[in-house]
Amino acid sequence: MSGLAGLMRFFPNDKKPASAKTLLRLTAAALIGLSTIQTPVFAQSFSVGNIAVQGNQRIQTGTIIDYLELPASGAVSAGDINDAAQRLRATGLFESVDVVTQGGGLVIQVVERPTVYRINIEGNRRLSDDELFGLVSATERRIYNADDVAADAQRMAEAYANDGRINAVVTPRIIRLPDNRVNVVYEVVESGVTEIERIAFTGNNSFSDRRLRGVLETKQAGILRALIGRDTYVADRVEFDKRVLTDFYQSRGYVDFQILDTDVTLARERDAYLMTFSIEEGQQFNFGNITVTSDLPEVDVASFQEVVRTRSGSTYTPLDVENDIARIEELAVRQGLQFVQVEPVVTRDDRGLLINVDFQLKRGPRIFVERIDIEGNNTTLDRVVRQQFRVVEGDPFNPRSIRQSAERIRALGFFSNAEVNARQGSSEDQVVIDVNVTEQPTGSLSFGANYNTDNGVSLLASFRQANFLGRGQALNVSISTAKTNNYLTLNFSEPYLLGRDVAFDFDFSYRATNRESADYDTTRFNFQPGLTFNVSDRGRLNTYVLSNYAEIRDANAAEVSPYVLADEGGVWTTGVGYNYSWSSARDGLDEKTTYSFRVGQEFGFGDANYIETTARASAETKVLNEDLTLRATIEGGLLHYSDGDSRIIDRFNLSSRQMRGFEQYGLGPRYYDDSDPNNVINDALGGEAYAVARLEAEFPLGLPEEYGISGGAFYDYGSLWDPGFDCASDPNVYYCDFTPRSVAGLSMFWDTPIGPLRFDFTEALQTEELDQTKSFDVSISTRF
Template sequence: MTDKTAAFEQRKNSGKTRTRQMAGAISLAFAMGFASLPETLQAQSYSFSNVQIEGNQRIEAGTILSYAGIARGATVSAAELNDAYQRILASGLFESVEIVPEGNRLVIKVVEFPTINAISFEGNSRIKDEDLSALVQSQSRRVFNPRTAEADARLITEGYTQQGRLAARVQPKIIRRSDNRVDLVFEIFEGGVTEVERVAFVGNDQYSDRRLRRVLGTKQAGIFRAIISSDTFIEDRVQFDRQVLTDFYTSRGYVDFRITGVNAEISQERDGYFLSFNVQEGQQFKFGAVTVSSDLAEVDVDLFQDAISLRPGRVYSPAKVDSEIARLERLAIREGLNFVRVEPRVTRDERNLALNIEFQLTRGPRIFVERIDIEGNTTTLDRVVRRQFRIVEGDPFNPREIRESAERIRALGFFANAEVDAREGSSPQQVVVDVNVEEQPTGSISFGGSYSSSSGIGLAIEFRERNFLGRGQGINLAFNTASSSKAYSFGFREPALLGRNLGFGVGISYTETDNDNADYDTTIGRFSPSLSFPISENGELTARYSAKYSDISETDTEIGELVAAEAAEGPRWDSSLGYTLSYDTRRTGLDPTAGVLLEFGQDFGGLGGDTTFVRTNLRAVAQKMVLSEEVTLRASFEAGSVNYSKGGSRVTDRFFMGSSVMRGFEAGGIGPRERDSGNDIDDALGGNLFAVARFEAEFPLGLPDEYGISGGAFYDIGSLWDLDQTNANVIYDDFAARQVVGVSLFWNTAIGPLRFNFSQALVKEKYDIPQEFELTISTEF
């Protein structure tokens, strides 16, 4: 028994000795209110020269008379007396009402509802008292109303239902106090969580149940059911799943897809649901002829036809059509064609299973944006929301642009809910855009620990805020330390510098490390501001400046000549300007089952500092889902080079290939090294050049979906080579490809997606350091 429950029992026992006995259930209060009228009311009519009110303490007699609606001297019927009784009772101010005619006098006897002294909750642990208080309508120092209390009990029950606790029960009770006051207590039985034991599909031929389950927000109960909420049955989530399942099929050309029904059957023990989606997939359609037409004399149809990127034969998707319409409307604006609308006309070619699209350019209504009203943003500044619009007050109104702006607002991740609607303004030619948002937490702080035989015990602390001071800016602070290394970093990003589509970022880091347990220490500090902006629909350019401080300190006499010579140079400053060009179709590409990422960057040193160099990086990644999207294939190529014309490269500047670049080898496990077995010297030196190609496949293992386990296989081939200075003890300075094969185990856990790699080097050099097992956090490319 909790302390609150014990106090509750004590108050009940002490109340029995008082003059007024403790009230029972609230239903009793309802029963008291419906007293039958006296038999004398069966007379046909009455006339009263005096009306007397009895029993009222807080409510004025005039207020009660106004509810009754009976005037002195007026003739009233029995039915009118009954109506007066009902009006007084319906006011919600009285437990009971009695109307007694006594000759020419009418006596109205009332028993007022008590006032609420305090509201408390008993038995709740899953929902806090303050959250429950926000749900109920009853308030302290207000008149107690049994109907309101019952409604509050239903609201609390619905709150537990939203958490999947369908067996929750709430019973309101009152404890009588002096001066006609009561304590209102909600006794709560929370019950257990009702989980989704099984999600099945009926009628699906093209995609397996396993693939479709990955689309839904509702998940089957797994081994982490105690801490994962997505396996809880929530009716609203099932409605959302209907939409995302429809979007999944239509984006893959199944335009006739329908969900004919969703069956949710609860188990006999009422602790689990069996969810079944009945679907009709239909046929897959592709794009047929794609044309542009217009009856507007000022429109150059050929210009718009050349801008079409859709090609016949590709799988049809509504998202591709919307993207094409947005592109054509932007082109119209650039050509000075305001109020031009692009309307797609779709005709079906059943014989060839194709959809012909005709984009018709028409003149839209002359409607302007009068203003944009933003509400609900208690933390986020108005300008953060407003800059997601490509239009301002006074611009032509474009419904499609409003919808896209709403999507950009939701994509910020700052709001739990964001609704954007348009309504008529001060005239039919004016539109007011209403934006209603609901804030959500955007900051996080994480703590972690680690242990390794080489680095010892480590502690990691990181703070992230995605909406700093409501300005839409991002900051992160990280601290990571172990017995042999320390790392500190700070990052800041402004996504809209000067209110434009121009991102500004700055990164500061400081690292002290023994370079993966080598015989020397390194100290590296870096300061790097950058600017980024889009150059095409999928392309981005980033320009940056970098200032780097590096120092190598010798900590062991058994160190090679090359590292010793580099350490003897003392601290060094590098100053460089650089850029990165990227092309990314992972989210905006035409194929939802495939994506490509291309990156090319260079840094040019010599803008001050002690060195002159050119550093180049190249990265290309492609992903494709095959076999009804059951198997994911990935291929990537990564390469880099650094060329010093002044100063020469050091171990703090050259590339190192750890498991994040090429699997199957430890950091510093391959590439040039200075080795002298007689003096116990084995220094990994890194290289000026590297190249690696990685290939992998991820596939199901046939295990139950709720385990969240899948398998993979990979093959890596690559090399690290080239030094500015060598000597007789340097080995592996030339290109020599290493090859690794392995298998992976992917496990979606509550702490994140884990990846277990088991690898075997097929081709390696004698003194390479392989790594046959590795546990990492799985990441998307």
């Protein structure tokens, strides 16, 4: 009765209860219905004698039946039919698929996906159509796929976010057309730029925020943010900044440096980012004991100790260790010691804050390079990439050498991405080196303008190709025209002549000046092929031959000195020369102190024989937690004629870059004749000797760093003398002997995206009466 009572609750209270017999009939009917519902569908089976397809327009019936993969005869279960329907849906060709059983057959009812007729992008201004279409996977004349279109819109939004426009919205719209076609329109609503308003650091005690921000690739927003392009938040760029920041500290001895956290906060208005690096510097370590050891009997430890350049007491940097390992391994190869590996064993002296390094020479595994496979270089020849390897097929495998080769490939600048990996070859003792590169544009055609107070405004045009015809060769052509001079230069360079680590260079130049710069015109041609090669880790030697033509013409006898008139005409000169340069600067490492040195000599033959010697040495260091930069430079030149005499066009003249505070041709030997007050002659004669020393300091001015403005102070001391003839015999010739000049001044540096600007405010401290000085100088280099 409890069951009957439960059934009674389903009847309204105002109805008369049914009799017990009626209730029993209802209960029996209900039970029969329940048993029918609970019978599994998959227990049924069908015999597919006929399959009909309805709704298809483009896709053939036979193709659809093939997708079902049902047997041509025999019984199939409902599960088999369901699986067949799922396979049909998985093709992506249909918006809907329904399978209906009718008697012994199946009816497949489909609605085909439309075909994409046109793809358009609307509303974009900041990113071009080409940039956005490059992110679109949907294709015209292909089947429309909603997931692909949505993914395209997401990629476009991410491209805007990488451009700093995180609020940009890309919405795909579908326009239905006849014949089951659609147009896909990506509607773009661009937003303003969300800039990085502030980059801050916590935990930095040794270096200021300003100094650390100068290391990062990411920059704070500035007044020229539209041209900077690095003041927006890009996750990959921040990851790169972390590595750069770590390298910066570790190269200065902070071996325990850590980046604890990088917090990037979006302002409430979503128009600016606030970025904070939380760091832990740790203690600064120096090198302690530097030793070389080995248990191999054939190794002469003393010879390897001699090539180690790291010295005890210097600031610890991993790069010094890497360079010493490379030198030791190179010596091992020269001595014929194959499969000798260098393992640096580093021990810490925390009390003395020292890092002791023991270079241990051990026997390594006998593994050879089987081959080097290069992919992705559609334009660049294989040999250009292979030239960056110091090993060839069959050589012993050295992982460090391969890593260095990968760095050289990236440093070429020909590829946006270069990956170098090693994998096992045809046997356990063979290794295959895989090189996968992605090429990028290496040429440029530019038009621009240049301005300095020596020559005024000049218009420039240049063509540069760093990977000419995919051969790794460099070709540069530049043309300039200005009020005072015109020039044309052509430079060609082959970095690996005949497959050797020797660069071939060819230089051609033409230069002409007019009466705007002097009271006569000049013309110069110069042909100069040469060879350049390394002579040490940091030293390079350039040797060359030259053919030079120099002409003075159209001199006005009433306005120039007799020395200019005597020099009129053209002279051909041939000769040979060399330049040796040395620099302590290392690529990719922001060093605290760097030194450089350059010396060169040119030996000329022809109408006159001469030896021209020039030298330059400079040093730069950062002090006061690297916020203050100090620079010192000394340079000089000597021109000696053993046969014939020098001409004005051949002698040295100091530019404002060499000696600030003076006009071009404003100091040095001069011819001065004021016997005719209406026609005073004041000609610069040039000198066969010069010497200049420059001291400079650069420091922050306290302005917002994003302006890129810093200040400086400088002091120049030097002289230009000796015109190459006896001055005592002519009372109108002055300053033939060493007559020192000195200038002091203040500078303002403005590092802009369109070029560096420098403003110099000078005050001459030591001058002579006939000198031509100036109190202000500005130099601008602009590209557009």
